[in-house]
Amino acid sequence: MRVGVLGAKGKVGATIVAGVDAAEDLRFTVGVDAGDALTAFTDSDTDVVVDFTHPDVVMDNLKFLIDSGVHAVVGTTGFTDERLAQVRTWLADRSDVAVLIAPNFAIGAVLSMQFAKQAARFFESVEVIELHHPQKADAPSGTAVRTARLIAEARKGLPPNPDATSTGLDGARGADVDGIPVHSVRVAGLVAHQEILFGTQGETLTIRHDSMDRTSFVPGVLLAVRHVHERPGLTVGIEPLLDL
Amino acid sequence: MRVGVLGAKGKVGATIVAGVDAAEDLRFTVGVDAGDALTAFTDSDTDVVVDFTHPDVVMDNLKFLIDSGVHAVVGTTGFTDERLAQVRTWLADRSDVAVLIAPNFAIGAVLSMQFAKQAARFFESVEVIELHHPQKADAPSGTAVRTARLIAEARKGLPPNPDATSTGLDGARGADVDGIPVHSVRVAGLVAHQEILFGTQGETLTIRHDSMDRTSFVPGVLLAVRHVHERPGLTVGIEPLLDL
Amino acid sequence: MRVGVLGAKGKVGATIVAGVDAAEDLRFTVGVDAGDALTAFTDSDTDVVVDFTHPDVVMDNLKFLIDSGVHAVVGTTGFTDERLAQVRTWLADRSDVAVLIAPNFAIGAVLSMQFAKQAARFFESVEVIELHHPQKADAPSGTAVRTARLIAEARKGLPPNPDATSTGLDGARGADVDGIPVHSVRVAGLVAHQEILFGTQGETLTIRHDSMDRTSFVPGVLLAVRHVHERPGLTVGIEPLLDL
Amino acid sequence: MRVGVLGAKGKVGATIVAGVDAAEDLRFTVGVDAGDALTAFTDSDTDVVVDFTHPDVVMDNLKFLIDSGVHAVVGTTGFTDERLAQVRTWLADRSDVAVLIAPNFAIGAVLSMQFAKQAARFFESVEVIELHHPQKADAPSGTAVRTARLIAEARKGLPPNPDATSTGLDGARGADVDGIPVHSVRVAGLVAHQEILFGTQGETLTIRHDSMDRTSFVPGVLLAVRHVHERPGLTVGIEPLLDL
Numbered sequence: 004m005r006v007g008v009l010g011a012k013g014k015v016g017a018t019i020v021a022g023v024d025a026a027e028d029l030r031f032t033v034g035v036d037a038g039d040a041l042t043a044f045t046d047s048d049t050d051v052v053v054d055f056t057h058p059d060v061v062m063d064n065l066k067f068l069i070d071s072g073v074h075a076v077v078g079t080t081g082f083t084d085e086r087l088a089q090v091r092t093w094l095a096d097r098s099d100v101a102v103l104i105a106p107n108f109a110i111g112a113v114l115s116m117q118f119a120k121q122a123a124r125f126f127e128s129v130e131v132i133e134l135h136h137p138q139k140a141d142a143p144s145g146t147a148v149r150t151a152r153l154i155a156e157a158r159k160g161l162p163p164n165p166d167a168t169s170t171g172l173d174g175a176r177g178a179d180v181d182g183i184p185v186h187s188v189r190v191a192g193l194v195a196h197q198e199i200l201f202g203t204q205g206e207t208l209t210i211r212h213d214s215m216d217r218t219s220f221v222p223g224v225l226l227a228v229r230h231v232h233e234r235p236g237l238t239v240g241i242e243p244l245l246d247l
Numbered sequence: 248m249r250v251g252v253l254g255a256k257g258k259v260g261a262t263i264v265a266g267v268d269a270a271e272d273l274r275f276t277v278g279v280d281a282g283d284a285l286t287a288f289t290d291s292d293t294d295v296v297v298d299f300t301h302p303d304v305v306m307d308n309l310k311f312l313i314d315s316g317v318h319a320v321v322g323t324t325g326f327t328d329e330r331l332a333q334v335r336t337w338l339a340d341r342s343d344v345a346v347l348i349a350p351n352f353a354i355g356a357v358l359s360m361q362f363a364k365q366a367a368r369f370f371e372s373v374e375v376i377e378l379h380h381p382q383k384a385d386a387p388s389g390t391a392v393r394t395a396r397l398i399a400e401a402r403k404g405l406p407p408n409p410d411a412t413s414t415g416l417d418g419a420r421g422a423d424v425d426g427i428p429v430h431s432v433r434v435a436g437l438v439a440h441q442e443i444l445f446g447t448q449g450e451t452l453t454i455r456h457d458s459m460d461r462t463s464f465v466p467g468v469l470l471a472v473r474h475v476h477e478r479p480g481l482t483v484g485i486e487p488l489l490d491l
Numbered sequence: 492m493r494v495g496v497l498g499a500k501g502k503v504g505a506t507i508v509a510g511v512d513a514a515e516d517l518r519f520t521v522g523v524d525a526g527d528a529l530t531a532f533t534d535s536d537t538d539v540v541v542d543f544t545h546p547d548v549v550m551d552n553l554k555f556l557i558d559s560g561v562h563a564v565v566g567t568t569g570f571t572d573e574r575l576a577q578v579r580t581w582l583a584d585r586s587d588v589a590v591l592i593a594p595n596f597a598i599g600a601v602l603s604m605q606f607a608k609q610a611a612r613f614f615e616s617v618e619v620i621e622l623h624h625p626q627k628a629d630a631p632s633g634t635a636v637r638t639a640r641l642i643a644e645a646r647k648g649l650p651p652n653p654d655a656t657s658t659g660l661d662g663a664r665g666a667d668v669d670g671i672p673v674h675s676v677r678v679a680g681l682v683a684h685q686e687i688l689f690g691t692q693g694e695t696l697t698i699r700h701d702s703m704d705r706t707s708f709v710p711g712v713l714l715a716v717r718h719v720h721e722r723p724g725l726t727v728g729i730e731p732l733l734d735l
Numbered sequence: 736m737r738v739g740v741l742g743a744k745g746k747v748g749a750t751i752v753a754g755v756d757a758a759e760d761l762r763f764t765v766g767v768d769a770g771d772a773l774t775a776f777t778d779s780d781t782d783v784v785v786d787f788t789h790p791d792v793v794m795d796n797l798k799f800l801i802d803s804g805v806h807a808v809v810g811t812t813g814f815t816d817e818r819l820a821q822v823r824t825w826l827a828d829r830s831d832v833a834v835l836i837a838p839n840f841a842i843g844a845v846l847s848m849q850f851a852k853q854a855a856r857f858f859e860s861v862e863v864i865e866l867h868h869p870q871k872a873d874a875p876s877g878t879a880v881r882t883a884r885l886i887a888e889a890r891k892g893l894p895p896n897p898d899a900t901s902t903g904l905d906g907a908r909g910a911d912v913d914g915i916p917v918h919s920v921r922v923a924g925l926v927a928h929q930e931i932l933f934g935t936q937g938e939t940l941t942i943r944h945d946s947m948d949r950t951s952f953v954p955g956v957l958l959a960v961r962h963v964h965e966r967p968g969l970t971v972g973i974e975p976l977l978d979l
Contacts, residue, residue: 022448110369111445111452118362118454121491125354125470127679128625134688137616137652142659164625166677171630172666175675179662186674187663189654191615192690192947200622201355202680204266205463208355210362211453215924215947219449226369247365371923372869378932381860381896386903408869410921415874418911419919422904430918431907433898435859436703436934444866446924459680459703510936598857599933599940606850606942609979613842613958689843692754693951696843698850699941707937714857735853 006228007032007049007073009064010056015078015220019053022221029228041067051228054079062086069093069100076227077104078220091237101231103238107146108223110241112197115212116150117247119199122208123157126201128164130177134188134196142187147197148180154199155181249276250472251293251317253308254300256280259322259464263297266465273472285311295472298323306330313337313344320471321348322464335481345475347482351390352467354485356441359456360394361491363443366452367401370445372408374421378432378440386431391441392424398443399425494716495520495537495561497552498544503566503708507541510709517716529555539716542567550574557581557588564715565592566708579725589719591726595634596711598729600685603700604638605735607687610696611645614689616652618665622676622684630675635685636668642687643669738960739764739781739805741796742788747810747952751785754953761960773799783960786811794818801825801832808959809836810952823969833963835970839878840955842973844929847944848882849979851931854940855889858933860896862909866920866928874919879929880912886931887913 006023010016011034023031032047041064044052051074054064058081068075070093082104090102107113123129131154133147143151163182168175177184195214200207223241230244238244250267254260255278267275276291285308288296295318298308302325312319314337326348334346351357367373375398377391387395407426412419421428439458444451467485474488482488494511498504499522511519520535529552532540539562542552546569556563558581570592578590595601611617619642621635631639651670656663665672683702688695711729718732726732738755742748743766755763764779773796776784783806786796790813800807802825814836822834839845855861863886865879875883895914900907909916927946932939955973962976970976 109450110447111450114362114366114369114452118358118365121362121489122358125358125466125489127466128677130676130678132620132674132676138655140655140657142656142663164677165679167626167628168630168675168677169628171675172668172673174662174664175630175666175673176677177662177665177674178660180660184676185660185663186620186665186676187656187659188618188620188672188674188688189616189652189656189664190618190688190690190695191653192693192695192945192951194947200676200678202678203354203463203466205458205460205465205680206353206355207457207459207678207680208358209453209455209457211455213451213453213924214449215451215926216449219447219924221449222369222371222447245365245369372921374920374922376864376918376920382899384899384901386900386907408921409923411870411872412874412919412921413872415919416910416912416917418906418909419874419917420906420921421909421918422907424904428920429904429907430864430909430920431900431903432862432864432916432918432932433860433896433900433908434862434932434934434939435897436701436707436937436939438703444920444922446922449924451922451924457680459682463680597938598935599938602850602854602857602940606846606853609850609977610846613846613954613977615954691842691951691954693946693948693953694841694843695945695947696846697941697943697945699943701939701941702937703939704937707935709937710857710859710935733853733857 004028004229005030005032005048005050007044007047007052008034009052009054010036012036013055015055018218018221019055019224022225026225044073045071049073051076051231053224053228065090065102066093069097069102072097072100074100074231075102076224076231077102078108078224087237087239094236098235101235103227103231105227105241108220108241109214110223110226111212112146113241114245115197115199115210116153117242118210119150120153120157122201123154124161126203126208128202129154130184130186130200132186132188132198132200134190134193136193137189137191139189143178143185147185150199151180151183151185155183248272248473249274249292249294251276251288251291251296252278253296253298254280257299259299262462262465263299263468266469270469288317289315293317295320295475297468297472309334309346310337313341313346316341316344318344318475319346320468320475321346322352322468331481331483338480342479345479347471347475349471349485352464352485353458354467355456356390357485357489359441359443359454360397361486362454363394364397364401366445367398368405370447370452372446373398374428374430374444376430376432376442376444378434378437380437381433381435383433387422387429391429394443395424395427395429399427492516492717493518493520493536493538495532495535495540496522497540497542498524500524501543503543506706506709507543507712510713514713517713532561533559537561539564539719541712541716553578553590554581557585557590560585560588562588562719563590564712564719565590566596566712575725575727582724586723589723591715591719593729596708596729597702598711598714599700600634601729603685603687603698604641605730606698607638608641608645610689611642612649614691614696616690617642618672618674618688620674620676620686620688622678622681624681625677625679627677631666631673635673638687639668639671639673643671736760736961737762737764737780737782739776739779739784740766741784741786742768744768745787747787750950750953751787751956754957758957776805777803781805783808783963785956785960797822797834798825801829801834804829804832806832806963807834808956808963809834810840810956819969819971826968830967833967835959835963837973840952840973841946842955842958843944844878845973847929847931847942848885849974850942851882852885852889854933855886856893858935858940860934861886862916862918862932864918864920864930864932866922866925868925869921869923871921875910875917879917882931883912883915883917887915
């Protein structure tokens with residue numbers, strides 16, 4: 004499989020080029036950055052292009068790739084419902100082309116959320132603890148809020164977490180996200196970590212995800228590169244590739 | 248739902264009676280122990296009977312319950328393929344009756360294994376660490392061996408765990424179960440715990456199950472009691488009830 | 492060493508009797524409960540008496556034991572400064588007798604706090620996470636508050652935890668105990684657990700204590716029984732026995 | 736305090752320069768690399784020099800610094816007993832100069848070992864689990880072997896870990912280091928981690944150290960820089976600075 008990269012000289016792009024180079028079954032064709040012609044991809048018979056660029060240019064990139072019959076794996080942010088609808092319209096005319104757009108390529112994070120949804124109904128209690136470096140501005144993290152909401156959704160109709168707390172200090176029991184307590188820990192030396200703790204009589208189940216560095220998106224991007232062609236049209240998120 | 252218990256005076260049976268009593272949607276009818284007549288169940292209009300007895304008597308119990316149109320949830324051990332076939336034959340004549348036989352009712356343990364199977368293909372590395380009290384005779388635990396085999400099965404065709412170990416001490420890298428390293432920790436104060444650790448570039452995913460006491464089978468038994476009637480015929484394991 | 496137990500028929504007392512019986516170097520002499528004569532201890536040549544009784548009777552017990560030259564290990568609660576002063580007065584006349592009174596005999600809990608104090612000055616950040624069963628009424632736990640205060644005391648004069656949180660939900664960052672964030676998790680299946688998380692550039696240190704059942708005070712009581720005679724007079728807490 | 740760096744252009748040296756620059760109470764004076772004159776330190780009134788260079792040059796560096804009355808903090812490897820004796824001889828003539836040589840500046844690692852030694856006598860069981868990236872050549876890690884030996888030393892005279900294992904697979908119970916089981920986990924995505932697990936009746940105590948990246952030596956180097964002058968003569972290891 005022949006793979007090109009858009010934004011190849013950026014930090015993320017360079018990491019993806021290195022990941023493609025290291026994969027025996029993938030072949031890096033060409034990197035394209037601001038100012039380069041997109042035709043470099045068609046000239047080099049590229050099968051799939053990875054786009055981690057900028058919301059300002061990603062739509063033009065996609066128009067070109069779809070028109071040229073090149074599959075795309077996109078990590079660029081800023082995809083509103085309107086943008087997704089536009090991409091679908093373009094793809095309607097090219098039933099042979101596949102585009103995958105995902106907000107998160109870290110497989111461990113995506114699986115964590117899937118497992119949390121599956122487990123949610125079978126335990127009396129569930130809480131989320133997320134732990135990050137102290138430079139982080141938001142608490143809880145966006146991932147923790149999304150995780151708690153997915154769990155709350157899956158538990159609809161079930162009784163709330165039991166909790167006999169009657170005296171205490173403000174904040175001890177965490178933030179309340181749709182009824183699920185979420186605790187945010189900020190400690191120097193940490194990177195990005197999340198623990199989902201389920202419990203019922205006599206047992207607990209913990210799902211923990213640790214991101215140790217900023218390259219944890221690479222395996223998910225390569226997974227998408229390998230399988231995107233199996234799903235013509237638009238796919239949002241890498242979950243459909245995981246066959247859960 | 249009206250629930251009876253076979254072996255009600257045993258330690259496990261008594262725990263189940265307490266669990267049924269504590270559940271608002273279930274009603275305990277009658278307990279039957281060695282020497283008592285099984286007709287106590289039919290006399291009391293029992294819908295479901297839970298059997299945690301002994302391999303010597305469980306087949307007679309099942310024959311009676313199936314013939315009487317009473318559903319059964321069975322945690323008694325010793326079910327060979329022959330025994331399961333026999334139960335299926337009995338059930339063939341009673342299409343309204345449901346029997347569920349499971350080797351493990353701890354929901355956390357069952358979900359751990361399911362999640363491990365689902366995650367297995369998406370990570371470069373996986374190892375299993377099981378931790379138990381030091382009175383345990385076998386190492387690794389049966390659950391850890393089963394978990395490692397399920398993972399190995401799911402990874403068929405993928406490269407083995409990377410491992411550059413070239414010098415070391417015997418045993419440091421654990422036991423090899425179908426290519427998956429399994430480590431057995433025995434420490435006073437522990438009960439029964441298992442951690443499945445997956446990793447790929449820049450991230451790890453950990454699935455941990457902690458059994459804190461010997462009542463962790465109760466929620467799974469009650470789940471089976473509530474849903475067994477939805478699955479006439481024989482069901483093996485509680486996995487089908489979890490809708491994964 | 493010959494060991495007697497006050498309150499021997501209570502749950503805690505019976506556990507201590509069992510612990511003494513199981514220890515090869517200790518010999519159980521006699522148990523005394525409400526209505527029994529304290530002279531049973533002197534009649535049986537008891538060296539050390541363990542008292543887990545009630546604030547209403549413990550002072551009378553101690554008066555008798557000190558006057559009779561019997562060492563005492565006391566887990567009964569309710570010791571005010573006045574009571575401790577009274578015990579010291581009694582002991583002033585009996586320089587051969589030793590009394591140890593401790594609020595917590597769980598060695599793991601005591602060591603956790605000691606280590607936390609020692610580590611506190613060497614890390615930029617520290618937070619406390621305590622996890623308990625959902626029947627607990629107070630949040631944070633008394634132990635977590637005490638731990639946070641000891642840490643805050645040891646960090647006097649150092650800069651506070653770095654924390655760039657600028658947007659968030661109420662409670663996400665936990666309770667503030669003298670500047671140390673404390674998070675209280677309440678999940679079914681848990682017993683009593685506490686994690687102290689320290690971090691600085693590139694590394695973290697975690698001290699975790701897990702109480703799995705209500706017998707975790709036994710090893711600390713036996714340690715005190717074995718060593719109390721080495722410290723004539725009054726000792727408060729088991730820390731001095733740990734030679735840290 | 737005015738701080739110079741030997742080997743300032745190397746990876747480690749550059750990280751230390753950055754650490755000194757970021758510390759408000761320290762002032763970076765000058766970096767010296769192969770080919771530069773050591774007099775740059777005296778010319779710039781440097782108080783303390785940090786040396787992370789090479790065994791081939793470190794002794795010459797130290798001779799110069801000691802003769803010039805400049806304190807030294809040394810992370811360079813290869814210090815045999817003979818070399819340490821030589822440094823002591825040089826220092827005998829300069830009672831105003833302090834040299835600190837340490838094999839490990841990661842404060843979390845050093846504290847882990849100290850706490851392990853302190854806790855070792857109070858628990859029935861102890862095991863060590865070390866977890867690293869799969870490119871590591873040795874199993875167990877050097878740190879894990881050293882930790883296990885320290886624990887074994889502290890437990891001399893006590894009964895061995897209880898262990899009823901009678902059937903099992905080779906390697907399941909880990910490597911035996913002076914009677915302490917050590918387990919080595921190798922998983923992609925990990926960096927360098929170690930867990931020391933102690934247990935006794937009803938409770939466990941876990942000391943865990945996580946190294947997230949290769950800059951975790953910086954806080955320990957800065958600690959040594961700040962306090963080395965308080966200890967004229969030779970100090971080996973950063974433990975004496977920790978006042979444990």
